[in-house]
Amino acid sequence: MGRFLLASLMLLYLVGCQANADSISSTPTSEGTIAMSSTNCNIPPELVQPLQGYPCLNGTATVDLVVNGQAITLEVNGVDAPVTAGNFVDLVQRGFYNNLTFHRVVREPQPFVVQGGDPKGNGTGGFIDPQTKRERVIPLEIKPADGKQAVYGRTFPEQNIRQAPQLKHNRGALAMARSQNPNSASSQFYITLAETSFLDGNYAVFGYVTKGMETVDKIKQGDRITSATVTKGLENLTTIK
Known part of the structure; x- marks a missing residue:
C-alpha cells in the first residue's frame, strides 16, 4: 500500500512540472539556427504533417553535460524515440540548456x-521557438518492446498496452517531463536516480547516462548545467518533412 502511494505521488510530481505549459511566454536562454537534412525518421504517416519542421534524430547521438565541473555523458536514442531525441539534441545544439x-x-x-x-x-517553462514565437511541444512517444514503431499521444495504460516499453526507467534513464497532457513535453528533462519502473509507459525515455552517474547522484537543487554539447552523432539530426 505504501509503495502504491509513493508511486502515485511520484507520478503527480512529474506531471506537475509544466502545469502552465499552455501559457508560456518566456524566451529561451539561447537561440540559434541549424542546417539539417530532412527525413521522416520512421514517423507514422499521419504525424508527418502535424510535426512538419520538427527536429528528429535518425540514429543515436552522444551529449556531454558539464555540472559542477564534471562531465555527464548521455547516449541519446533516436532509433526508438526519434522525435523526443531529436527535440533534445536540437536544444543542446542551440545552446538552450547552457x-x-x-x-x-x-x-x-x-x-x-x-x-x-526549464x-x-x-x-x-519550455522552449519558445524563435521562428514561430510559440512553445514547441512534442507528443508522448513510447515504443513497445516488441514493436517496430513507437506509439504516440497516449500512455500505455490509456492504450491498454500491457507489454513493457523498449526504453525503461532504469537507474540513469533520461526522459521528458510533461504536464497532465501527454503531448506537452517541451524542454524539461529528468534523470532517474534509481529504477522507477512505475513510470514505464507513462513518460518518454529517450536515452541513458553512460558515464558520470556519480556526478548525477551529487546534483543539488539549483545546480547549473555549465554546458551541454553534442559530441557525436550530430549528423543524425534531421527535420521532419
Whole structure:
C-alpha cells in the first residue's frame, strides 16, 4: 500500500512540472539556427504533417553535460524515440540548456529524479521557438518492446498496452517531463536516480547516462548545467518533412 502511494505521488510530481505549459511566454536562454537534412525518421504517416519542421534524430547521438565541473555523458536514442531525441539534441545544439538549473531534485523518502531544462527555473517553462514565437511541444512517444514503431499521444495504460516499453526507467534513464497532457513535453528533462519502473509507459525515455552517474547522484537543487554539447552523432539530426 505504501509503495502504491509513493508511486502515485511520484507520478503527480512529474506531471506537475509544466502545469502552465499552455501559457508560456518566456524566451529561451539561447537561440540559434541549424542546417539539417530532412527525413521522416520512421514517423507514422499521419504525424508527418502535424510535426512538419520538427527536429528528429535518425540514429543515436552522444551529449556531454558539464555540472559542477564534471562531465555527464548521455547516449541519446533516436532509433526508438526519434522525435523526443531529436527535440533534445536540437536544444543542446542551440545552446538552450547552457546555464539552466536543476530546479527539482528528489531523494527522499528514496532516490527518484533530478530534473532540469526549464528557462524559468520554476517548473513552468519550455522552449519558445524563435521562428514561430510559440512553445514547441512534442507528443508522448513510447515504443513497445516488441514493436517496430513507437506509439504516440497516449500512455500505455490509456492504450491498454500491457507489454513493457523498449526504453525503461532504469537507474540513469533520461526522459521528458510533461504536464497532465501527454503531448506537452517541451524542454524539461529528468534523470532517474534509481529504477522507477512505475513510470514505464507513462513518460518518454529517450536515452541513458553512460558515464558520470556519480556526478548525477551529487546534483543539488539549483545546480547549473555549465554546458551541454553534442559530441557525436550530430549528423543524425534531421527535420521532419
